[in-house]
Amino acid sequence: MADVLTVLALLLVAVAATAAVAVRDPARQALVLAVLGLALAVLFTVLQAPDVALSQLAVGSALTPLLILLSVRKVRRRGQREDGGR
Amino acid sequence: MNGWLWTATVLLAVGFGPVVWAVATGPVGRRVVAQNFGTSAVCLVMLLLAQGYQRPSYTDLALVLAVLGPVGTLVYARLLADDLSPHPPHTNLLTAAAALATTAVVVAVCAATGPGRAMVKLLVTGALLVAGNVIASRAVSGGYRNAEATSHG
Amino acid sequence: MSRRLRMWVLAVGGLGVAALLAAAALRLPGFGGDDHPYGERAVEASLARRTSNTIASVNFDQRAFDTLGEETILFAAVLGTVVLLRQTRDERQVRPAPERVAAPVRRYALVMLPVALLTGLYVIAHGQLSPGGGFQGGVVVATALHLLYIGADYRALERIRPVGLYEVGDAAGEAAYLILGVAGLVGGSAFLANTLLPYGTFNTLASGGTVPLLNAAVGMEVACAVVVLLARFLDQAVEIERSTGSGNDRGE
Numbered sequence: 023m024a025d026v027l028t029v030l031a032l033l034l035v036a037v038a039a040t041a042a043v044a045v046r047d048p049a050r051q052a053l054v055l056a057v058l059g060l061a062l063a064v065l066f067t068v069l070q071a072p073d074v075a076l077s078q079l080a081v082g083s084a085l086t087p088l089l090i091l092l093s094v095r096k097v098r099r100r101g102q103r104e105d106g107g108r
Numbered sequence: 109m110n111g112w113l114w115t116a117t118v119l120l121a122v123g124f125g126p127v128v129w130a131v132a133t134g135p136v137g138r139r140v141v142a143q144n145f146g147t148s149a150v151c152l153v154m155l156l157l158a159q160g161y162q163r164p165s166y167t168d169l170a171l172v173l174a175v176l177g178p179v180g181t182l183v184y185a186r187l188l189a190d191d192l193s194p195h196p197p198h199t200n201l202l203t204a205a206a207a208l209a210t211t212a213v214v215v216a217v218c219a220a221t222g223p224g225r226a227m228v229k230l231l232v233t234g235a236l237l238v239a240g241n242v243i244a245s246r247a248v249s250g251g252y253r254n255a256e257a258t259s260h261g
Numbered sequence: 262m263s264r265r266l267r268m269w270v271l272a273v274g275g276l277g278v279a280a281l282l283a284a285a286a287l288r289l290p291g292f293g294g295d296d297h298p299y300g301e302r303a304v305e306a307s308l309a310r311r312t313s314n315t316i317a318s319v320n321f322d323q324r325a326f327d328t329l330g331e332e333t334i335l336f337a338a339v340l341g342t343v344v345l346l347r348q349t350r351d352e353r354q355v356r357p358a359p360e361r362v363a364a365p366v367r368r369y370a371l372v373m374l375p376v377a378l379l380t381g382l383y384v385i386a387h388g389q390l391s392p393g394g395g396f397q398g399g400v401v402v403a404t405a406l407h408l409l410y411i412g413a414d415y416r417a418l419e420r421i422r423p424v425g426l427y428e429v430g431d432a433a434g435e436a437a438y439l440i441l442g443v444a445g446l447v448g449g450s451a452f453l454a455n456t457l458l459p460y461g462t463f464n465t466l467a468s469g470g471t472v473p474l475l476n477a478a479v480g481m482e483v484a485c486a487v488v489v490l491l492a493r494f495l496d497q498a499v500e501i502e503r504s505t506g507s508g509n510d511r512g513e
Contacts, residue, residue: 252361
């Protein structure tokens with residue numbers, strides 16, 4: 023019974039990771055990625071690796087979304103400008 | 109496995125399981141709400157795990173998540189404002205549920221810890237989590253009005 | 262090489278990797294078993310140097326050279342980003358208009374900025390005692406500064422963020438790690454050896470010899486590197502546009 027927590031965390035990671043691949047729009051993908059990060063952090067903590075979990079939380083909760091969404095905004099802006107110029 | 113770990117397991121299944129589903133499907137608004145609620149759920153799971161494993165230092169994870177999780181939601185609310193503003197999601201019920209769950213878990217863990225510096229840290233984590241969740245919900249349902257209209261100026 | 266031959270090479274290589282992986286997995290110790298030869302040695306060494314967080318002892322003492330490599334990877338990656346995302350000749354800078362942010366969100370961001378900053382510094386300073394350290398804390402510190410972008414706008418962030426200064430800080434953090442390593446060499450033992458300082462009292466802030474100093478160096482490097490990295494991304498996303506027409510506008 024002691025492995026229930028590990029199995030559940032692994033399951034959540036597997037589902038979230040599959041969803042992150044299956045979702046195609048980058049902005050929505052960033053959201054799934056954030057939740058995948060949370061699931062990974064739980065898995066690392068359950069496996070007694072809190073240092074790794076803390077790295078995951080520090081990078082995954084605000085930094086990665088910001089980098090992805092800024093890139094998305096840049097690409098969209100460029101697209102809009104070029105559409106408007108035509 | 110002790111009671112704390114069982115509670116963490118149940119919270120992970122009941123609180124975080126639906127989050128994974130909700131973030132993978134549906135409109136952007138619902139996904140951002142799910143991400144915001146996921147922060148609260150996982151933060152509480154971390155507090156319960158720290159108590160369950162008898163490792164007070166694991167509460168640092170909850171503290172960092174309580175600080176950075178809402179910031180992440182604000183990033184989405186800010187940069188996806190044009191996707192969110194046509195149909196701003198209403199989250200009052202979910203926010204109330206998260207606040208209630210946070211209070212319950214923090215009080216229980218505090219009672220088990222006893223007075224001292226560790227308890228102050230737990231209370232700070234809980235307060236940051238509730239405040240962050242409320243503000244992030246507010247931001248998602250219209251905190252950056254017309255942000256897109258002015259940003260191209 | 263024909264396409265067919267390439268596929269064969271790929272298949273042979275893939276099968277080899279699969280066979281080795283399967284063989285290695287069969288010899289793995291059982292999940293969650295009691296026998297941890299490496300773990301026991303690492304814990305013993307970290308206790309001898311009075312570092313209560315064994316992971317910090319492994320990262321910054323027993324395998325500090327490894328961490329130097331990791332730190333350098335981040336340094337080089339940020340350097341590459343700075344070069345790639347610079348403003349090119351056919352791009353120009355536009356002033357972003359101020360954003361409208363709801364008052365509670367703005368207040369929250371302003372209150373949370375010092376709180377997050379303090380949390381980051383706490384994580385860096387307690388790296389030798391509890392989970393965390395330079396990398397994690399550095400990222401939290403850098404994220405904290407960007408609350409100004411989220412809670413106000415890019416102009417507010419630019420006022421407190423002279424990028425040049427952070428670039429210097431990035432290099433200084435990297436240099437500090439190297440200098441601490443050389444100090445170990447000069448002090449009579451080996452590069453990055455933890456023999457320079459007294460080990461202190463177990464489970465207090467001043468314990469672990471050079472571990473907290475190396476943590477501080479990494480924290481500075483990571484915080485500055487992330488700020489510089491995000492500055493380039495923000496510049497590109499908010500300010501820099503491809504200029505149409507003459508290309509002789511304001512920018513270089």
